[in-house]
Amino acid sequence: MLNRRQMLTTTLALGAMHLFPGISMGQARRLVFATFTGSWEEAHRDVLVPAFRKATNNAEMALDPMLSVDQIAKVTAARANPPIDVMLHDPGPALVAIGQDLAAPYPVAQSAHYKDLISDAQDPMGPAPFFQVVGITYNPEKVKTPPTSWADIWKPEFKGRVGITNLNSTLGTGFLVEIARMKGGSEANVDAGFKAIEDLKPNLGAVAANPGQLATLYQQGQVDIGPGNFNAIQILKARGVPVEFVAPKEGAIAFKTTIHIVKNSPNPELAFKLIEASLSPEVQSKLMDSPYLIVPTNTKVKMGGEIAKVLAKDHDEMKKKFVFQDWKKINEQRSGWIEKFNRDIKI
Amino acid sequence: MSSATHPPVTQYDLKLALPLAGLFALFFIAPLVLLIIVSFYTDTSMTRFGLDQYARFLLDPFSLGVLGSTLWLGVKVTALCFILGFPLAWIYVRAPRWAQGILMLVVVLPLLTSVVVRTFSWIVILGRQGIINNTLLGLGLIDAPLRLLYTEGGVVWALAQVQMPLMVLPLITALSRIEPNLEDASAALGAGAWRTFFRVTLPLSLPGIIAGCLLTFAASITAFITQSLVGGGRMLFMPMYLYQQSSTLNNWPFAAAISVIFLIAVLGAVTLFNFLGRLARGTAEA
Numbered sequence: 001m002l003n004r005r006q007m008l009t010t011t012l013a014l015g016a017m018h019l020f021p022g023i024s025m026g027q028a029r030r031l032v033f034a035t036f037t038g039s040w041e042e043a044h045r046d047v048l049v050p051a052f053r054k055a056t057n058n059a060e061m062a063l064d065p066m067l068s069v070d071q072i073a074k075v076t077a078a079r080a081n082p083p084i085d086v087m088l089h090d091p092g093p094a095l096v097a098i099g100q101d102l103a104a105p106y107p108v109a110q111s112a113h114y115k116d117l118i119s120d121a122q123d124p125m126g127p128a129p130f131f132q133v134v135g136i137t138y139n140p141e142k143v144k145t146p147p148t149s150w151a152d153i154w155k156p157e158f159k160g161r162v163g164i165t166n167l168n169s170t171l172g173t174g175f176l177v178e179i180a181r182m183k184g185g186s187e188a189n190v191d192a193g194f195k196a197i198e199d200l201k202p203n204l205g206a207v208a209a210n211p212g213q214l215a216t217l218y219q220q221g222q223v224d225i226g227p228g229n230f231n232a233i234q235i236l237k238a239r240g241v242p243v244e245f246v247a248p249k250e251g252a253i254a255f256k257t258t259i260h261i262v263k264n265s266p267n268p269e270l271a272f273k274l275i276e277a278s279l280s281p282e283v284q285s286k287l288m289d290s291p292y293l294i295v296p297t298n299t300k301v302k303m304g305g306e307i308a309k310v311l312a313k314d315h316d317e318m319k320k321k322f323v324f325q326d327w328k329k330i331n332e333q334r335s336g337w338i339e340k341f342n343r344d345i346k347i
Numbered sequence: 348m349s350s351a352t353h354p355p356v357t358q359y360d361l362k363l364a365l366p367l368a369g370l371f372a373l374f375f376i377a378p379l380v381l382l383i384i385v386s387f388y389t390d391t392s393m394t395r396f397g398l399d400q401y402a403r404f405l406l407d408p409f410s411l412g413v414l415g416s417t418l419w420l421g422v423k424v425t426a427l428c429f430i431l432g433f434p435l436a437w438i439y440v441r442a443p444r445w446a447q448g449i450l451m452l453v454v455v456l457p458l459l460t461s462v463v464v465r466t467f468s469w470i471v472i473l474g475r476q477g478i479i480n481n482t483l484l485g486l487g488l489i490d491a492p493l494r495l496l497y498t499e500g501g502v503v504w505a506l507a508q509v510q511m512p513l514m515v516l517p518l519i520t521a522l523s524r525i526e527p528n529l530e531d532a533s534a535a536l537g538a539g540a541w542r543t544f545f546r547v548t549l550p551l552s553l554p555g556i557i558a559g560c561l562l563t564f565a566a567s568i569t570a571f572i573t574q575s576l577v578g579g580g581r582m583l584f585m586p587m588y589l590y591q592q593s594s595t596l597n598n599w600p601f602a603a604a605i606s607v608i609f610l611i612a613v614l615g616a617v618t619l620f621n622f623l624g625r626l627a628r629g630t631a632e633a
Contacts, residue, residue: 069594096597100392160494166580168595205475206497207581221476222496335596342583342591343409 030060031270033086034071038212039235040088041065043292051277059270068093075102075262085265086274089126090170091327092334094258098125103260107272113279113298118315120324121297126260129278130287131295133311133322134171134178134253137228139218141242150182150248153225154200162203163214163223167338171211174253175227176337177325182250187329190337197345207345218243227253234293234306245310251323252311254295386603393600400604410588410605414612417585420502421568421616427507428514428563429556436518436555454515462509466576469505470496473577497579505577506567513562521555522548557624564620565613585609 035044045063052061066074068089075082079102089097097103108114108124121128136147142161147153153162165172180186180193205223208214215232217223219241230252233245259278261271277283284296285304293306299315312318389397404410439450457465472478473495480492495501525548533543571586578584583591585605593602 067594069597072597160491168580168591172580205494207579209575209578209580209587213576213580216470220470220474222470222474335598338591338596342588345581 029266030062031085031267031274032062032064032083033088033274034074034084035063035065035088036067037065039231039292043287043294047286047292048274048278048283051280051283052274055277056270056273059273061270061274068097072097072100072102076100080264081266082262082264084262085267085271087126087260087262089258089260090132091255091258091325092170092173092331094126094256094260095327095331097260102263104263104265104268106261106275110272111276111279113276113281116281116300117279117297118299118319120254120319120322121256123256123258126258127275127279128256128258128297129275129284130257131297131322132170132255132257133230133247133295134174134227134255135230135245135247137218137226137233137243137245139221139224139242140244142221142224146244146246147225148246148249150179150227150250152248153227154196154203156202158203158225160203160205161224162200163206163208163217163226164197164200164204165208165211165214167334167341168209169211170255171214171227171229173330173334173337174255174325176341177330178250178253178323181323187326188333190333194337194340194344201345230295230311231293235291238291247311247321251321254322254324256297256324382603382606385599386607388600391598391600400601401608403601404604404608413583413585413588414608416583417568417609418612418616420499420506420574420584421564423503424506424510424567425514425560425564427503428511429560431507432511432514432518432559433556436515436522439515439519440522454512454519457509458512462570462572463576465509466505466573469501469508469573469577473501473505496577497581499578499582502574502578502582506570506573509570509573510563510566513566514559517555517558517562518552519555521552521558525551554624557620561617561620564616568613 033044035041041063049061049063053059064084068087071084071087071089072093075084075087075097082102087097087103103125105124106114106127111127114122114127117127121131136150136153138147140146143158164175167173167176176190176193176197177187178193179196180190183192183196185192206214206217208217211229211232214223214226215228215236218228218236228243228245230245233243236243237245259275261268261275265271279298281296281298281300284294284298285301286292287294288296288301288303288307289305295307295311295318296303303312303314303318312321385393386400387396387398389395389399435450435454439447439454442450470477474480475492475496477495479495480489483489484492529547529551530543533547534540538546568584569586571590574582574584575587578587589602589605589609592598592605
């Protein structure tokens, strides 16, 4: 018979194992994929996870959606036994993760799909299964002539109606770099971009705290034109908000969303299979369709639907119409720019 | 049973507080200590110790400006909450019982809704096509929509509404504890309504005022969600500054130093309020 004390010990031990799963280490853990929150999670739950399970004879896996910075923090805190197997990152955080030695190299030689990716998506430290594309968003009810160039945002008729984000987001930083390039600057020198934002002040109706907030501002009529993320705008449009997306003639800004095997992951094979699934033409073409509208990177995927209409008919056109930025260079100075933006851009 | 063998019933065994103390030590004290340690690293890869992060903040007029404007924001919100909340608490205490039920519901209602929802409703109210702008445009009082969202004024109003219960509830408690006869006595001795208010009611309700101000102040300067949603990406207060450094720039030591400095500043404000409270109690009892 158990006495009360033994019972208590057992209960406490069970409780502790539940609280700190690390205690029961050695035991196999299911694959954990830290995707992004929101529409990303939905898309991955509905398309990527079923494809992975099909490819692995129903292996267990969990989605644990979180921001890039949280992924980095969690893996940094337990490098030897990371709680995540696969990370998803925007270009800035991806370089941080690789720089801090958190990502394992992708087994390129074993991959069936890696060679089919467009060259910008190939990275041996973590390939890009998707692109995020930033172009001009506008409200067609208020803006009668569709904009064609980033320069249109500076037109006096948009006084108080332009929305941007600050540099905390990839979107905001990418926009700054792009307008700097338009004015003769580069990733290494964005002074011209700051000057342009200074000139944009009379037009600025809002500087949103993040891209999600920026998107909702169109819904509320707070702003009518500005840089916007293709996916976010399509989601709004599907909900009946009057918004349109155009790729400016200077080229739409494309960001790689890269996927990485976490270094020291206890499930490297399954992690590899999940990433393979995300690179496969089957998953990518499904994710290209409505309502996900995620831009594919695999050249075997035939572009269709809204993406073919608004962005590019095929991957050759995409290469011509997309602008890729050098985030290695951007990361070197980004903190300085954020500081400058904090100090100098007063509205 | 003689009372000598039993401890007095009002004295509890301190051991009863052990589980809570353990919880605090594990989940509050330990992370706080970690935070303080991290703040003393000089570099982002956390290899060397030094006071660089503190120097960077405390010798930089811009960072000090952010701290100052955050504390000033707290003062403004607290003042607005007090000016609007005191009459409400006053009416509540004097209202008939049935009306008290309704008033209490109105006061507590904001606490029952998520702060995100409340903040979003302020975006709807303050926006270019929001309720205020549409009304003013409709009445012909303005020609073009006013900029209300993403202004400091907007943040103050929204925060005041969001934090109002924290001010009103302690005020109600304090006001309802005041012996009504004291006001009658004051009137009988020839004091007018205002004199009674300033010499009797206000001093006696001071503990409630201090408690309310303390809660409102602490809650409004740390209200990251409302500050960033209504203030937008351009208005920089301490919580956003901290978020930017830790989350976008991965500069944990500087972010930790900002947290510690902010914590000390808030503790300073709390101590000041408490000191005022003790002074006030002194005056009230004198």
